[in-house]
Amino acid sequence: MGVLEDLADSLAADAIEAAETLGNDDILEEVAKQLGATSQTMEENYRTSLRVRLAERRARRFLTSRLASLDG
Numbered sequence: 001m002g003v004l005e006d007l008a009d010s011l012a013a014d015a016i017e018a019a020e021t022l023g024n025d026d027i028l029e030e031v032a033k034q035l036g037a038t039s040q041t042m043e044e045n046y047r048t049s050l051r052v053r054l055a056e057r058r059a060r061r062f063l064t065s066r067l068a069s070l071d072g
Helices: 003-021 026-038 040-071
Strands: none
Touching: 003 026, 003 040, 026 040
């Protein structure tokens, strides 16, 4: 990945962690708005990274759940 994608992905990972710590997903949108105020390109890459990371997390939880149901 390029610098832009790396920065956006790192920020997305940190924002997801912050949202979990705070118990508030609103921080994800607030960060996006801050980015959008100065760099639409960075905001778009951040949002893409968020979607990918959150989708992967949901899919992984689903897979774990399905595998756990086989054990029980």
